[in-house]
Amino acid sequence: MKKVEKRYWAADDCPITAAIDVMGGKWKPIIIWALINGNRRFGELHKLIPGAAVKVLSRQLKELEMDGIITRTAYPEVPPRVEYDLTDKGKSLTEIMQSLSLWSQANVLERI
Amino acid sequence: MKKVEKRYWAADDCPITAAIDVMGGKWKPIIIWALINGNRRFGELHKLIPGAAVKVLSRQLKELEMDGIITRTAYPEVPPRVEYDLTDKGKSLTEIMQSLSLWSQANVLERI
DNA sequence: CAGCATCCGAACCGATACTG
DNA sequence: CAGTATCGGTTCGGATGCTG
Numbered sequence: 001m002k003k004v005e006k007r008y009w010a011a012d013d014c015p016i017t018a019a020i021d022v023m024g025g026k027w028k029p030i031i032i033w034a035l036i037n038g039n040r041r042f043g044e045l046h047k048l049i050p051g052a053a054v055k056v057l058s059r060q061l062k063e064l065e066m067d068g069i070i071t072r073t074a075y076p077e078v079p080p081r082v083e084y085d086l087t088d089k090g091k092s093l094t095e096i097m098q099s100l101s102l103w104s105q106a107n108v109l110e111r112i
Numbered sequence: 113m114k115k116v117e118k119r120y121w122a123a124d125d126c127p128i129t130a131a132i133d134v135m136g137g138k139w140k141p142i143i144i145w146a147l148i149n150g151n152r153r154f155g156e157l158h159k160l161i162p163g164a165a166v167k168v169l170s171r172q173l174k175e176l177e178m179d180g181i182i183t184r185t186a187y188p189e190v191p192p193r194v195e196y197d198l199t200d201k202g203k204s205l206t207e208i209m210q211s212l213s214l215w216s217q218a219n220v221l222e223r224i
Numbered sequence: 225c226a227g228c229a230t231c232c233g234a235a236c237c238g239a240t241a242c243t244g
Numbered sequence: 245c246a247g248t249a250t251c252g253g254t255t256c257g258g259a260t261g262c263t264g
Binding site: 009010011015016017018022023027033047050052060068089092096099101104107108 | 138
């Protein structure tokens with residue numbers, strides 16, 4: 001029986017690529033990291049990540065929500081209040097991110 | 113003593129983002145994966161990943177080489193032969209990729 | 225065989241201004 | 245306060261053709 005190796009016609013066939021698509025947006029790791037210790041309001045996140053434009057931050061949050069990584073809770077108040085929090089799926093991601101962070105500090109940032 | 117949280121003005125300040133920059137190119141996880149069982153010639157990689165245009169594959173390989181993930185060995189023959197192989201740093205990445213793959217199959221691809 | 229050069233189109237990021 | 249709308253600029257991927 002001849003073994004035929006899998007051929008990749010589309011990058012999404014790779015599970016690793018699929019995972020990176022979920023957590024690999026420009027500011028997404030930072031957002032997830034910021035939510036580890038509990039929920040945050042939009043304004044708080046914006047203060048923590050001033051480098052991200054409001055529109056960009058907003059869209060990354062929406063994508064994370066659609067991928068089931070975070071929840072968005074809007075309180076019908078004036079002025080409005082919106083809180084973001086990690087889901088269980090999001091929390092499970094943080095363990096892998098911890099590994100990535102350690103690897104990065106040992107293998108990428110060590111050149112500094 | 114008041115605790116001030118780190119503010120992110122640039123995404124690259126995040127070690128996780130830095131790691132994803134290294135391994136997060138569109139075809140890079142597949143390339144790294146293909147090299148786990150030993151070196152490969154350019155043409156072999158191209159056959160395994162027909163979805164990637166030659167130019168794109170070539171550049172991703174060059175970036176991986178510059179980041180110290182793979183080595184490139186050119187043999188002065190006619191016709192030319194070039195072999196790519198994982199470095200130790202690259203091999204250390206595969207363990208994390210294994211975790212990512214498992215997480216992905218459990219949390220992303222499970223919707224299929 | 226293993227690429228590089230060129231050109232094109234899509235996707236994404238970002239600053240500014242406006243809204244409920 | 246928490247966004248959305250609009251417009252630009254940049255980066256990236258992809259198809260094609262050429263080279264040592």
